Amino acid sequence: MEERYWQPEERRAEPDYQLKLREPGSQEIVAFFVLLYGEKMKNFPSIKKNRDFQEVYRLGKSYANKQLVMYVKKTGGPGNRIGISVSKKVGNSVVRHRLTRLLREAFRLHNSTLKQGSDIVVVVRATAKEADYKIIERAFMHLCGLHNIVENRSEYD
Secondary structure, eight states: OOOOOSSOGGGTTSGGGOOOOOSTTOHHHHHHHHHHHSSOOOOOOBOOOHHHHHHHHHHSEEEEOSSEEEEEEEOOSSSOEEEEEEOTTTOOHHHHHHHHHHHHHHHHHHGGGBOSSEEEEEEEOGGGTTOOHHHHHHHHHHHHHHTTOBSSGGGGO
8 A cells, every 4th residue: 555644745754744544543643633733632612412502591691782692501610611603694604604713712712711610602693794803702701791700800891
């Protein structure tokens, strides 16, 4: 069988960058990605199951602004989880996915400033379709402040 590599020609001479395709789960594959990216990708703390979404809708408290509606349910767990809901009324799949990415990034950057132990569900409104990252981030943090889940609330009022 012919050997195949995932790296460009100029890196083939260096043995650290060579990767032979082998059986799944090979330690070389994991070592390659750790070398390339610095660390393994971590799971994003998201709500995935419908029953978890329904529980937050039913038992959580909600606040809204022009761009977003946020439901928060205290869980008392070790960290926060986020669920993002973007209806087809907001736009096509490209627009919906873009808004999801913006919200995930806002959550990722500010999760350390939020009080831990909550399930957060964010519903995106149609008015957020043309919003850029700063508007989405500001709307997200505004709702976090209303829910009183921000450690230092004075920055986001």
